[in-house]
Amino acid sequence: MTEVVQASPLLEIHNLTVRFGGLVAINALDLQIVEGEIFALVGPNGAGKTTVLNSISGLIKPAVGTIQFAGQELLSLPAHRRASLGIGRTFQQLQLFSSMTVLDNLLTAQHTQLQTGILSGVLPFWRSKREDASARQRALETLVQLGLDSYAQRIAGSLPFGIQKLIGVARALVLHPRLVLLDEPAAGVPPQEVQELATRLRFWQKELSTTLLLIEHNMRLVQAVADRVCVLDYGSKLAEGEPRTVLSNPAVLTAYLGSGASKKTQQEQAAEGISHVEG
Ligand SMILES: Nc1ncnc2c1ncn2[C@@H]1O[C@H](COP(=O)(O)OP(=O)(O)OP(=O)(O)O)[C@@H](O)[C@H]1O
Ligand SMILES: [Mg+2]
Numbered sequence: 604m605t606e607v608v609q610a611s612p613l614l615e616i617h618n619l620t621v622r623f624g625g626l627v628a629i630n631a632l633d634l635q636i637v638e639g640e641i642f643a644l645v646g647p648n649g650a651g652k653t654t655v656l657n658s659i660s661g662l663i664k665p666a667v668g669t670i671q672f673a674g675q676e677l678l679s680l681p682a683h684r685r686a687s688l689g690i691g692r693t694f695q696q697l698q699l700f701s702s703m704t705v706l707d708n709l710l711t712a713q714h715t716q717l718q719t720g721i722l723s724g725v726l727p728f729w730r731s732k733r734e735d736a737s738a739r740q741r742a743l744e745t746l747v748q749l750g751l752d753s754y755a756q757r758i759a760g761s762l763p764f765g766i767q768k769l770i771g772v773a774r775a776l777v778l779h780p781r782l783v784l785l786d787e788p789a790a791g792v793p794p795q796e797v798q799e800l801a802t803r804l805r806f807w808q809k810e811l812s813t814t815l816l817l818i819e820h821n822m823r824l825v826q827a828v829a830d831r832v833c834v835l836d837y838g839s840k841l842a843e844g845e846p847r848t849v850l851s852n853p854a855v856l857t858a859y860l861g862s863g864a865s866k867k868t869q870q871e872q873a874a875e876g877i878s879h880v881e882g
Contacts, residue, residue, distance in 0.1 A: 613638040619668035628654045630838040641815040643825045646835035652818040656784045660692050661685045691780030701760025709742035712774035745777045765796040782814045789821040801827035
């Protein structure tokens with residue numbers, strides 16, 4: 604595990620509350636993420652994990668609360684401004700262009716992350732050749748840096764699903780964000796490939812000096828990579844701390860599995876990370 608130096612947080616969420624009609628999806632949540640750490644957000648289906656990510660990246664508007672990134676308040680900024688401040692993300696559903704090459708997927712990722720609202724429709728025609736060349740260069744360099752360059756000219760949809768998930772993460776990393784938000788990178792990845800995913804995430808985080816906020820149901824991945832973990836349940840924080848301690852907390856096991864299951868089965872299931880529906 605990386606030794607996390609206690610510094611002022613890179614991301615500071617205070618009193619975040621999100622409502623969808625009568626449903627309180629996030630309830631007065633406080634969360635702090637320190638630069639350089641891998642922070643995992645876990646919890647049962649519907650706990651509010653993706654809603655936290657959507658609040659940070661700007662896809663939804665919280666009712667109450669503040670989110671500061673490197674000291675700057677985010678909630679008043681549109682999504683593309685947040686991306687240009689250095690926040691990248693992946694989505695729960697894989698969002699690759701399956702008929703495009705891997706390289707082109709990394710090219711489009713740069714355009715969509717930096718598109719400028721009203722001008723986004725016309726800007727592609729105005730972009731200079733030099734800009735295109737530098738975006739291409741950046742995409743290629745990122746693939747080399749992440750050890751994925753052998754896939755550059757492959758059609759994304761033709762690759763094994765585990766590799767497609769890695770390309771999805773590479774898209775989020777192409778602009779070298781200071782913070783990257785990953786929504787279930789292990790979902791759908793075969794169990795025998797999860798360890799490789801863990802190794803790569805650790806390596807990439809170091810290689811690019813980025814901070815990771817990771818939503819994950821796969822507890823093997825969480826235990827392998829996370830410096831700290833927060834458990835959400837019904838939009839509130841149930842537990843937070845070092846993964847080994849938090850994930851063996853009886854209240855956490857109960858939240859995941861309900862109180863009906865036997866203790867042995869609960870622990871076995873939690874260790875396998877199978878007590879959920881993957882997104
Ligand atoms: N756009 C929306 N409109 C209405 N309700 C929503 C919306 N997005 C999420 N919700 C609801 O908010 C709650 C939290 O959803 P969220 O997607 O954040 O959960 P999650 O923890 O990511 O779950 P999962 O593990 O299944 O992905 C759920 O009850 C969900 O149905
Ligand atoms: Mg989700």
